[in-house]
Each structure stands twice: as structure tokens, then as C-alpha cells.
Amino acid sequence: xxxxxxxxPWSGPTLLLDRQKCQANIRRMADKAxxxxxxxxxxxxxxxxxxxxxxxxxxxxxxxxxxxxxMARYFAAAGWxxxxxxxxxxxxxxxxxxxxxxxxxxxxxxxxxxxxxxxDRSGIRCGIFIEIDAGHHRTGLDSTNLHEVGQIxxxxxxxxxLEFSGFLSHFGNTYATxxxxxxxxxxxxxMACLRSLQEAFPGSGIIPVSIGDTPSCSILDDLRxxxxxxxxxxxxxxxxxxxxxxxxxxxxxxxxxxxxxFNDPGRLEAxxxxxxxxxxxxxxxxxxxxxxxxxxxxxxxGWSLPxxxxxxRSLSQEHGVLQLTGETFSLFHPGEVAxxxxxxxxxxxxxxxxxxxxDGEWISCMDPLTA
Amino acid sequence: xxxxxxxxPWSGPTLLLDRQKCQANIRRMADKAxxxxxxxxxxxxxxxxxxxxxxxxxxxxxxxxxxxxxMARYFAAAGWxxxxxxxxxxxxxxxxxxxxxxxxxxxxxxxxxxxxxxxDRSGIRCGIFIEIDAGHHRTGLDSTNLHEVGQIxxxxxxxxxLEFSGFLSHFGNTYATxxxxxxxxxxxxxMACLRSLQEAFPGSGIIPVSIGDTPSCSILDDLRxxxxxxxxxxxxxxxxxxxxxxxxxxxxxxxxxxxxxFNDPGRLEAxxxxxxxxxxxxxxxxxxxxxxxxxxxxxxxGWSLPxxxxxxRSLSQEHGVLQLTGETFSLFHPGEVAxxxxxxxxxxxxxxxxxxxxDGEWISCMDPLTA
Numbered sequence: 248x249x250x251x252x253x254x255x256p257w258s259g260p261t262l263l264l265d266r267q268k269c270q271a272n273i274r275r276m277a278d279k280a281x282x283x284x285x286x287x288x289x290x291x292x293x294x295x296x297x298x299x300x301x302x303x304x305x306x307x308x309x310x311x312x313x314x315x316x317x318m319a320r321y322f323a324a325a326g327w328x329x330x331x332x333x334x335x336x337x338x339x340x341x342x343x344x345x346x347x348x349x350x351x352x353x354x355x356x357x358x359x360x361x362x363x364x365x366x367d368r369s370g371i372r373c374g375i376f377i378e379i380d381a382g383h384h385r386t387g388l389d390s391t392n393l394h395e396v397g398q399i400x401x402x403x404x405x406x407x408x409l410e411f412s413g414f415l416s417h418f419g420n421t422y423a424t425x426x427x428x429x430x431x432x433x434x435x436x437x438m439a440c441l442r443s444l445q446e447a448f449p450g451s452g453i454i455p456v457s458i459g460d461t462p463s464c465s466i467l468d469d470l471r472x473x474x475x476x477x478x479x480x481x482x483x484x485x486x487x488x489x490x491x492x493x494x495x496x497x498x499x500x501x502x503x504x505x506x507x508x509f510n511d512p513g514r515l516e517a518x519x520x521x522x523x524x525x526x527x528x529x530x531x532x533x534x535x536x537x538x539x540x541x542x543x544x545x546x547x548x549g550w551s552l553p554x555x556x557x558x559x560r561s562l563s564q565e566h567g568v569l570q571l572t573g574e575t576f577s578l579f580h581p582g583e584v585a586x587x588x589x590x591x592x593x594x595x596x597x598x599x600x601x602x603x604x605x606d607g608e609w610i611s612c613m614d615p616l617t618a
Numbered sequence: 619x620x621x622x623x624x625x626x627p628w629s630g631p632t633l634l635l636d637r638q639k640c641q642a643n644i645r646r647m648a649d650k651a652x653x654x655x656x657x658x659x660x661x662x663x664x665x666x667x668x669x670x671x672x673x674x675x676x677x678x679x680x681x682x683x684x685x686x687x688x689m690a691r692y693f694a695a696a697g698w699x700x701x702x703x704x705x706x707x708x709x710x711x712x713x714x715x716x717x718x719x720x721x722x723x724x725x726x727x728x729x730x731x732x733x734x735x736x737x738d739r740s741g742i743r744c745g746i747f748i749e750i751d752a753g754h755h756r757t758g759l760d761s762t763n764l765h766e767v768g769q770i771x772x773x774x775x776x777x778x779x780l781e782f783s784g785f786l787s788h789f790g791n792t793y794a795t796x797x798x799x800x801x802x803x804x805x806x807x808x809m810a811c812l813r814s815l816q817e818a819f820p821g822s823g824i825i826p827v828s829i830g831d832t833p834s835c836s837i838l839d840d841l842r843x844x845x846x847x848x849x850x851x852x853x854x855x856x857x858x859x860x861x862x863x864x865x866x867x868x869x870x871x872x873x874x875x876x877x878x879x880f881n882d883p884g885r886l887e888a889x890x891x892x893x894x895x896x897x898x899x900x901x902x903x904x905x906x907x908x909x910x911x912x913x914x915x916x917x918x919x920g921w922s923l924p925x926x927x928x929x930x931r932s933l934s935q936e937h938g939v940l941q942l943t944g945e946t947f948s949l950f951h952p953g954e955v956a957x958x959x960x961x962x963x964x965x966x967x968x969x970x971x972x973x974x975x976x977d978g979e980w981i982s983c984m985d986p987l988t989a
Contacts, residue, residue: 258710259687292935314936315891316630334936335879337891338953339629358880359952385937386880386889419934508706509729509757518757520686520708524968524986528899563790564663564964565685565705566756581733582709593935597895598969600987615895616971 260521261504264602265549268500269482270302276481277306283470288312290479293593295612297325312477316343321618323351335386336362341369348373354412358388363402372408376415381437383419390440393447413455414441421462427492434463438472465493485592486541487531502550503587505567507579515571517579521587522565527594542569543586544578549605550586559587631892632875635973636920639871640853641673647852648677654841659683661850664964666983668696683848687714692989694722704848706757707733712740719744725783729759734773743779747786752808754790761811764818784826785812792833798863805834809843836864856963857912858902873921874958876938878950886942888950892958893936898965913940914957915949920976921957930958
């Protein structure tokens with residue numbers, strides 16, 4: 248047992264959080280929004296934590312985004328008063344939405360007239376975004392569907408309780424790109440769709456536009472065409488964002504500490520306690536190989552840069568298999584603790600539900616079963 | 619809103635459990651073990667629930683398997699007295715293991731001499747399995763490594779507190795097969811490795827052998843060559859097992875009920891609230907396409923068989939995108955509730971952490987943060 252590599256007292260898989268890196272990520276994005284003169288409405292689905300939320304408040308943030316009613320309730324209870332639920336409204340949840348709207352400024356997202364009529368009849372007082380599909384093809388009305396968009400705007404204008412907040416879009420297709428140049432192209436094409444839509448409805452002023460993905464918000468400098476940005480992942484970043492060019496490897500602010508329990512010198516592999524129930528099974532192709540995380544060495548100050556040629560090769564429920572090299576194999580004997588940078592931090596956080604900061608503080612996340 | 623499709627009162631993604639199917643799966647495996655005259659030591663990592671555990675006790679089960687110390691603690695607190703931790707021992711957890719071993723019969727798994735020496739010095743009283751790699755190449759000593767196996771057996775024989783329980787192996791490579799015939803081949807080859815090892819150490823009797831995967835235990839009828847079986851997934855089965863031939867589609871005992879929040883007639887797609895944080899991102903290739911679940915229609919009695927040509931095409935954090943057909947598109951309008959059979963039930967359960975039975979009972983699972 249080499250106790251030197253255990254920077255803090257713990258015994259099982261633990262999600263380490265580098266507060267300095269995280270706060271620097273928050274400041275950088277807040278500064279960019281300020282420079283562009285637009286609203287910064289960060290998505291809190293990545294960190295899911297009241298405590299990390301306070302670091303945003305310290306950076307001047309007052310309006311936030313969430314992806315579920317449970318998350319809205321959790322942050323409303325912590326004092327957040329202006330929350331957008333950036334997910335197509337689930338009308339089965341009308342009772343919960345009515346309760347929320349009574350205590351905070353709530354913004355909902357719709358994609359069809361019948362949902363607007365239903366919400367109007369319910370008497371709920373809230374803002375309504377129309378979700379626009381600007382090329383991602385997951386949810387949202389096609390940006391050329393002027394008829395349906397017009398009908399919804401008309402219903403909203405006539406409503407006494409619903410207020411039209413603008414167009415909301417998620418350029419999720421930036422995640423399928425392979426370079427920052429391609430991210431810029433997706434952003435340009437998607438913005439062109441949204442601008443045409445704005446021009447089609449001149450009305451009494453320019454309709455606000457809310458966009459959200461971390462790649463666009465990290466890579467583009469000029470965001471003056473939009474009214475607000477809703478990135479979430481940037482608070483921690485991860486391997487996927489690093490490979491996309493949204494951040495440097497140094498910016499990644501979370502790392503799974505996972506005890507090594509087995510190794511095989513013939514295969515140059517080590518197995519850690521740190522599997523799919525800790526990291527999630529999201530993966531990314533790197534140099535032709537599907538990987539589930541990058542491997543780092545834990546240090547007294549946090550963790551190293553990703554070790555060249557080392558990655559998480561496969562995950563089962565509790566096992567993580569690390570592919571190592573001749574140079575790194577000896578760093579990961581049983582009794583050592585490996586560090587793993589997650590492929591998708593949002594899902595890792597959702598699986599782990601708490602962090603340990605490098606200065607030894609446990610930070611808890613929302614429990615969706617009790618929120 | 620079509621209330622007919624909501625079989626029970628709920629508003630968000632919910633993991634439905636068909637108790638009859640589940641209990642039939644348990645009985646079938648218990649009967650098979652009894653017919654073979656071998657011990658049935660089911661793996662409880664799939665259901666992670668004290669309540670479902672009681673259904674095993676009703677079927678005569680007294681010895682169980684788990685994959686983490688937290689899980690061992692959770693089931694020990696519920697009265698289980700004989701627990702195997704089928705994961706290479708993590709020596710950082712020695713304090714927790716000592717506490718457990720004081721109240722139950724604990725079996726640990728080792729792959730090297732130094733772990734045995736460490737455990738011996740700790741004074742822990744427990745059974746020790748030597749994990750053997752019989753072809754899966756994840757963890758375990760190679761079955762031809764007679765020197766190391768012999769050294770460990772010698773250390774165990776000399777120990778006053780550790781007891782040699784036998785060889786433990788997981789034929790996880792059955793999951794990479796594409797037919798029941800191939801599963802039989804993997805089983806035959808892996809068993810040949812274990813039998814050679816038994817013959818190499820004749821000692822005072824035949825060394826017991828514990829094996830575990832659901833495909834082998836479901837597909838093979840004759841299991842008399844082993845001493846005990848440790849399958850886990852069979853309690854619910856899932857799409858992966860169905861496609862492997864371990865079960866029929868009717869045997870799958872869990873289904874995610876997910877509200878439809880969007881659809882697109884052009885793409886024949888519907889989007890549900892039911893994403894990676896509910897299903898997990900495990901996937902399987904079916905007819906040349908990577909799928910994240912099969913789509914069923916919820917009924918008053920539970921759910922239908924998988925709908926032909928329908929599947930979960932992609933998952934993001936909270937969204938699930940269903941690929942539908944011209945015939946099925948109208949079943950999944952917003953306001954309806956879709957059913958999704960998970961690709962990997964163990965990970966879905968771990969993400970959802972509770973079930974709703976078809977007769978309306980909420981059943982909770984272990985919370986790893988408090989277990």
C-alpha cells in the first residue's frame with residue numbers, strides 16, 4: 248500500500264473537484280458574457296450542487312437553466328429566483344410546475360400549440376420559450392416552420408398569463424464536430440437559421456434568442472448576436488470538450504480517484520474500482536480508439552496532465568480497465584490510486600452525486616429522489 | 619393528454635417492475651441450481667434492493683454475491699449472513715471489511731500473494747476465493763499460472779484466519795458472443811481451464827469452483843461441473859440478454875416508463891423524458907444499428923412485446939430519442955407515455971434507484987452514499 252498517492256483520506260471511488268480550476272472556468276465564461284453584453288444563464292445540470300451554484304452567484308449570476316422539474320425545485324429551494332427549464336415541457340408535471348411558478352420566475356420551453364393551450368388553461372404564470380431546431384435535429388420546431396411558430400406566438404400574445412420569452416435553441420450538433428473550425432461553422436449556420444426567424448417576425452422589436460452549448464460558448468469570442476447563453480458543461484469541462492477544442496486539458500476540473508485492484512503486465516493493463524456506475528458509459532473516439540476516460544497521476548496538488556498513450560479501455564458495472572504503457576505501468580499497481588478524467592462530466596456527476604475538493608471538503612449534489 | 623396510457627399515477631421517468639416475471643426468473647434459476655445439486659449464490663448487484671432480496675429468500679436462497687463493500691453492508695444490515703464480494707479486494711477498505719467480517723460470513727476475492735499476506739496480517743476472518751481468468755481477460759490470474767496459484771493456496775493453508783474457498787471465475791466473454799451456440803463454446807472452453815487447474819491441485823479433495831455470468835447460467839442446462847453459480851442479471855434480464863438468447867422478450871421484468879415530450883413526423887421520431895441519467899448509456903448493436911433500448915407500448919397489464927422496427931436511437935442527459943415506424947408513430951404523441959426495455963438492466967437500476975411494481979408499490983434500492 249503506497250499511502251503517498253492518497254492525497255486525502257478515502258477508500259473507494261471518489262470524484263475530486265479542483266475548486267480553483269472550476270472557479271476560473273466560471274469567471275472566464277462570465278467575463279465573456281459581460282464583454283458581449285449578453286445575459287449569462289448557466290445550465291446547472293452539470294454540477295447539480297447548491298454549493299457550486301454559490302460560486303456562480305459570486306461571479307454575478309442570478310438567472311439559471313435546469314433540465315428537470317426536480318432540479319428546478321432543488322435550486323429554487325436554495326434561493327434561485329429565475330429559472331429556465333430547458334426541456335420540452337412535460338404536461339404530466341403541471342402540478343409541480345404550478346407550484347414552482349408561484350415562488351419563482353419560471354421559463355418553460357414549448358414546441359407545439361397544444362402545449363401552449365394546455366398551459367394557458369392551467370392558469371400558470373410563466374415565461375415561454377419556443378424551442379427551435381437550428382440543425383441539431385433532436386427537439387424543437389424546424390426554423391423554417393413559420394406557420395407553427397407564428398401560431399404559437401399568436402397564442403402567447405393573446406394569453407393573459409403566459410409571456411413570450413423568445414427563441415431557445417441548443418446547437419448540440421457542435422458535439423459531432425472534429426475541430427474548432429467546424430464548431431464555428433455549425434454556430435454560423437445555426438445562427439443564420441435563428442436570424443431568419445427573427446426577421447420573419449419583426450413585431451415590436453427583435454425577438455430574444457437563447458443558445459446553449461459549451462463548444463460554441465467556449466470557442467466563439469463574438470456572441471453579440473444572441474441575447475443569452477446557457478452553457479453548462481464548461482464549469483468542469485471533460486475529455487470530450489478537450490478533444491473538441493473547447494478547453495485545455497488543464498481546465499478539466501473534476502477527476503475520478505479510483506483505487507487500483509488488479510494489473511496484468513502482459514497486457515499492460517490495470518483494473519480500478521471505478522466503473523460504469525461511477526463514470527457513466529459515455530465514450531469518445533480518440534486516435535481511432537473508443538475510450539471511456541483519460542488516465543492521470545494523482546499528485547499532492549491535484550492531478551497530472553493526461554498520460555500519453557493511457558486511457559480507459561472498457562467499463563463494466565464496477566470495473567474500469569486502464570490501458571497503460573511500458574513507461575506508466577508501474578504507477579498503477581494494486582494499492583495505488585489512479586486518476587481518471589471523465590469523457591462526459593455531466594453524467595459522471597449525476598452518477599457520483601458528490602465531490603471531494605482538493606482541500607478536503609465534501610460537496611453534495613441534488614438527490615433526484617428527494618428533490 | 620391521454621390518461622389511459624398512464625397505468626399508475628406518476629409524472630416523470632419511472633422504472634416499472636413486473637413482480638410476476640421477476641419471481642418466475644428467480645424460481646427458474648433456483649430450480650436449475652437445485653436440479654444440478656449446486657449452490658445458488660445470486661449476484662445482488664442487479665436489483666440492489668432488500669425487498670427483491672426477500673423474493674430470493676422465499677425461493678430458498680441464503681448465500682449471496684455483491685460487487686462493493688457498500689452493497690455488502692446494505693445486505694448484511696438486512697439480515698444476509700453469507701456474502702461473497704466478487705470484486706478484487708481493495709485493501710484501502712480493510713477497516714470496512716474487518717467490521718463486516720465480524721458479523722457475517724464474508725468471502726473475498728484475491729489475485730496476488732501480497733493481498734493475501736496483507737489480509738492475513740490484518741487478522742480478518744473470512745473465506746478467500748482465488749479469481750481465475752478463464753478467457754475473459756479482465757481480472758484474475760491466468761488459469762495456467764500454476765506457480766502463483768500454488769503460492770496463494772500455500773499462504774491460505776498456513777493462515778490461521780483465512781480459509782481457502784475455491785476458484786472464482788466470471789465468463790464475461792459470453793457477452794461478446796452472437797448465439798447460444800457460441801455461449802456454450804465459451805462455457806466449455808472456460809470450464810476446461812478451470813478443470814485443468816482443479817486437477818493440478820489434487821490436495822485433499824476437489825477445489826470448489828464458482829462461476830457467474832447470466833448467459834452461461836441461463837443457456838446451459840448441465841452445470842454439475844461447478845460448485846456454485848452467481849448470476850445476477852437474470853432477475854430482470856434486458857435487451858442485451860434477449861439478443862444473446864439468454865431469455866425471451868417476455869422474461870424482461872423491468873421497463874422504463876418515459877413521457878413523450880416531442881415528436882417529428884418527418885423523421886418518424888419521438889423524444890421522451892428518459893435519458894442517459896435514467897437508462898445509462900449502455901448500448902448494443904441490433905441489425906447493424908447501435909441501439910440504447912427497445913420500445914414497447916404500456917398496457918393495463920404491463921407492457922407489450924418490443925415494437926418491430928422501433929428502438930432508442932440516441933440518449934442525452936435527460937432526452938431519449940425513439941426511432942419509430944409509420945405504423946407506430948401515432949402511439950407516441952406528446953402526452954402519451956412510452957415504455958423502454960433497457961439494454962443493460964443493472965445500470966438502469968443503479969441510475970433509477972427505485973421501482974414501481976405493476977400493482978403500485980414503490981420498492982427502493984440501496985443508496986451507495988448512505989449504505
